[in-house]
Amino acid sequence: MSGTHQETFATLRGQLQAAATAFADGPDALEGILLGIVDDVDRAVREPLEIFPVCHHSPASAIAMARRLRHKQPKVVYLELCEDMAPLLGELRNCRLPVAVQAFATEVDGFPTQWSPLSVVAPITEASAEYQAIAYALDTPGVELVLVDRSSDHVFQWDTRGAHATKEKAEADPDAPPVQEEAALHGDAVGVEIGDLRPRFAELEEHLLRHGRVRHWSEWWHQYVELPLGDSDHDTYRQVMLLIGSLLRRLAPGDSPRMRMDEDRERYMWTRMREHLAATGTDPADCLYICGAFHAASPVAEFGVNGTDTFQISPRTATTWQHGLIPSSHAAIEAQFGLAAGSVSIAGTVWEKNLKRARVEPYRLAGQAGAKKPRTRKTAATPAPEVPTSDKLTGFLRQPPVLDRLDEAELLGWSVDIVRAARRNGYLASTADAIAVFETSILLARIRDRAKPTPYDFQDAAVTCIEKDTVPGRRDVRRLVDIMMGGDRIGQVGYDALPPLARDVHDRLTPLNLKLQQRGVQRALLDIAGRSELERCSDVLWMLRYLMPQGAARPIMGERRLGERPIQESWDLALGTHQRALIELGYEGVSIEQVLEQRLRRTAYGTQATAATVLEAIEDATLYLRSRRLADELGTRALEALSAERGVDGAPEVLRRVRRLLGYYRTSEPALPPWIESFVKAGYAHYCTLLPTAFTDDDATADQVAAMLGFLLSMESLALSLGCDRTQLELAIAQSHPTDPAKTALLWAAQTQLGRLTRTELRARCDELLANPLVVPAYPRYLSGFVHALEPAPALTDFVVEAVSNAFGRLPDPVLLPWLPTLISTLRSSGGELAPLLIREAGRIFPSRLAALDEWVPPWRPQPAQEAVPPARHAEARGGCALLATHPETCDTVADLLDCDEAWQATGPSPSGAELIGRHPDTAQALEKLLTGA
Structure with missing residues (x-):
């Protein structure tokens, strides 16, 4: 032989x-x-062990694979796929393709921590050779499927370029086009594919594209490899694929890290195959080795069943890997592996045509979602006798290109369909455009030396003839052609193939009566007051909102706050669209409560955790988990984080969260938890120590100093009851000597709150500032400090209104107008607490009617002296006294109400009024109108 x-x-x-x-x-x-x-x-x-070279997502490879499997009927199938993914392949029958087999690790041991989480995916489509092999091996009795490629752990061990190089590059490129939702289904995972056939020599690819008159590699492959090999026999297909793989390999850079990694993969796979052959005693003639054409013609010494056994496989790290299936799509495969947009969809269309033309029955997993029922056979196919392999390359390379006849009906149907789709998407397309697309497709094919327009020629013609200056909708013509040629098929992982956490989520949300696995947004209405069992669904939805990406669970009506119970809620759910994120949650735990607790702990105990972030974790633990145990544990961590802080950057957030937690515990529990009492004591001493430095530090803002004072003054009573000494605060205030106007105003407000400065003295200081021409330009900064002072001293609200009013009345416009944006931004940043105080106090002080503003005198100014009553008013008083003289009991009652003890009597022959009425003529008039009914 x-x-x-x-x-x-x-x-x-x-x-x-x-x-x-x-x-x-x-x-x-x-x-x-x-x-x-x-x-x-x-x-x-x-090679005695038959090597079957393939290209990923190639219809020609899939057709040749299905034909060869039915002819050879191998007993063992060796497949180039990560060996640790083997247990997941049986779950493919519970999914709708395309899906991806995933290996996921959240906690790494042996890799840099910045790589976490680690993710490896291997997408599988129906029009792929690997799926044909998997379906044959799993549904054929007596056939063993063995995955021989490196494990997921070795993928990252050998990745010398960095696990997240692609992610960092995308983040560093601000001009990169936005990633579509369908193209992001794989996330940041590292892709593993069978048969990556693309020139690694840039000049070679450019040469092939230029002389082939095509735009990208996917179009070149479709034109010059896919179509000629679609109807070829097994030997021709195999030799041509080996030829292409060897050519690309020999023209690739020989001493590159990628080439060395490829050679290690080949050594790994042949070592695993020889180990399996030795362990089982299988005849190599009964086996089939499926790998990429690039690896099929390998020069390594370990190549073949008779190769050397010098390669030592390194042990795996201690990283724990989780495995599962995630949904994939044609766009996700194209984006991850650098394929042209729409190429995988076109490959799917070509696959369906090849099946009808070649009359090849493909392999499909029994029970596969969307697959036809397999035909039953009474007897297995009898393998044909093997014949010596002949030279098919010489004839293939010398034969002229096949001139396919133009299928006018097919091209005409494409032209009509694209015009119809363009109209639906807002384009002003007409029948003339359909004719233009038809003729232009033929013209482009002839210019490119093609007898028959390819889908890529048709796509270019449609863009040229239909797409004008702008795109009226969200889809351009190129995208419409992709959809028309087969569309971006999006896979789905079935319920039985989901991890336990995802199944538990679906089970707990069953009362909503929604199709949660369906893609798109669904509205859920929760009448919790009428159906108490929906409260548990609400708990699940709020946890999903916290854990999953934005849009997976979005509340439309309803909110969750400490101490409040939900009554009615409305949600927009898209769990089917974000199925990958839900599945990856299942790698972190068996329930969403466990995953949420782990993430809260990871946040609280992280190296960058601050007191504010730990308090946020405590609030979330109380809000979503209602876990007092976890809150107490994280409270101890909050004390540690506060003690380790040397700055005041987180003071505003600490103050807000501590206030909320204190309010919750005081209303819901009989006593405060020990950790929060300790936190208040430690915070009182901590901020007293940092206060003098913060007043003079240029990096500390007025908002941060105000938050420190707010913590000290608002929690002073609790801190003193827990054993703190007020002398600490008084010494800190005495040692503070700020130079910044805003911080100076804060210090004055604190001194007033502590009783060391009276209101009169504070008002006098402000008057001195306004009277000093040198200080007037800086006066608005003092006012900003007073506005911030409402945080620690809300009792000064009336004084702040007074100070702001005086500023509006006395400051010149060149000083006042530039300050207004600062005032607005200050109130906006703290609008939830400060603005209502000022508005309420201003409404109490200022008159309610515009007409009364001219005679209104501010209460902080001296009131004018009481003027003498005019004669006309005396006459009106005398008219009222005549009536009151006849009703002395009424006048006595009014005198008691006004605390008037002097006796009254009428003077003159006729009642002219009482002494009391003479002092209060307005009261007399009112009583007269009341008694007479006027």
Whole structure:
């Protein structure tokens, strides 16, 4: 047999040698490359264990695989796929393709922590050779499927370029186009594919694209490999794929890290196959090795069943890997592996056409969602006898290109369909555009030396004829063609293939009566007051909102606050769209409560955790988990974080969260938890120590100093009851000597709150500032400090209103107007607490009617002296006294109400009024109108 193989490619070797001599002026490097390619093909063909080269997501490879499996009926199938993913392949029957097999690790041991989480995915489509092999092996009795590629752990061990190089590059490129939702289904995972056939020599790819008159590699492959191999026999397909793999391999950079990693993968796979053959005693003739064409013609010493056993497989790290299935899509596969947009969809369309034309029955997993029921066979297919392999390369390379006849009906249907789709998406397309697309497709194909327009020619013609200056909708014409050619099929993981956490979420949300696995947004209405069981659904939804990406669970009506119970809620749910995120939660725990607790702990105990972030974790633990145990544990951590802080950056957030937690515990529990009492004591001493430095530190803002004072003054009574000494605060205030106007105003407000400065003295200081021309330009900064002072001293609200009013009345416009944006931004940043205080106090002080403003005198100014009553008012009083004289009891009652003890009597022959009425003429008039009914 060996002699026959040696003579198989003798004719081809002679022709290539003559061509190298003629075109390269001598048999040098070119001859070595061309003859080396033939040697690689000959070596792979002569291997006792049949090597089946494939290209990822290639319909020609899938057709050839289905045909070869039915012909050979191998007993063992070796597949180039991560060996630790084998247990998940059986779950593919519970999914709708395309999906991706995923290995996921959240806690790393042996890798840099910044790489976490680690994720490896291997997408699988129906029009792929690997799916045909998996379906054959799993549904055929007596067939064993063995995955021989490196494990997921070794993927990152050998990744010398960095696990997240792609992610960092995308983050560093602000001009990168936005990633579509369907293209982000794989997240930041590292992709593993079978058969990555693309030139690694940039000049070679450019040369092929230019002379092939195509735009990208996917179009070149479709035109010059996919279509010619679609109807070829097994030997031709196999030798051509080996030839292409050897050519790309020999023209790739030889000493690159990627090439070394590829050679290690080949050593790994052949070592695993020889181990399996030795352990089981299987005849290599009964096996089939499926790998990428790039790896099929390998020069490593470990190649073949008779290769050396010198390769040592390194042990895996201690990282714990979780495995599962996640939904995938054509767009996600194209984005991850650098394929042209729409190429996978076009491949799916070509796959369906090839099945009808070649009449090949593909393999599909029994029970596969969306798959047809397999035909039952009474007897298994009898393998045909093997015949010696002949030279098919010479004939294939010498034959002229196949001139397919133009299918006018198909092209006309495409043209009509694209115009119809364009109209639905807002384009002003007409029948004339359909004719133009039809003729332009034929013209482009002829310009590119093609007898029949390809889908890529049709796509270019549609863009040229229909798309004008702008895109009226959210889809352009190129995207519409992709959808028309098959669309971006999005897979789905079935319920039985979900991890326990995801199944538990679906079970707990069953009372909502929604199809949660369906893609798109669904509205959920929760009448919790009428159906108490929906409160548990509400708890799940709030935890999902916390854990999952934005949009997976979005509340429309309802909120969750400490101490409040929900009554009615409305949610927009898109769990089917974000199925990958829900599945990855299942890798972190068996329930969402466990995952949430782990994340809260990770946040609280992180190296960058501050007192504010720990308090936030405590609030979330109380709000979503209602866990007093976890809150107490994290409270101890909050004390540690506060003691370790040397700055005051987090003071505002600490104050807000401590106030909320104190309010919750005081209303819901009989006594405060020990940790929060300790936190108040420690915070009182901590901020008293930092206060003098913060007043003079330029990096500390007025808002942060105000928050420190708010903590000290608002919690002073609690701190003193717990054993703190007020002398600490008084000494801190006495040692503070700020130079910034805003901080100076804060200090004055604190001194007033402590009783060391009276209101009169504070008002006098402000008057002095306004009277000093040198200080007037800086006066608005003092006012900003007084506004911030409402946080620690809300009792000064009336004084702040007074100070702001005086500023509006006395400051010149060049000083006042530039300050207004600062005032507005201050109130906006603290609008929830400060603005209502000022508005309420201003409404109490200022008159309610505009007409009364002219006569209004502010209460902080001296009131005018009481003027004498005019004669007309005396006359009105006398008229009222005549009536009151006849009703002395009424006048006595009024005198008692006004605390008037003097006796009254009428003077003159007729009642002229009482002494009391003379003092209060307005009261007399009112009583007269009341008694007379006027």
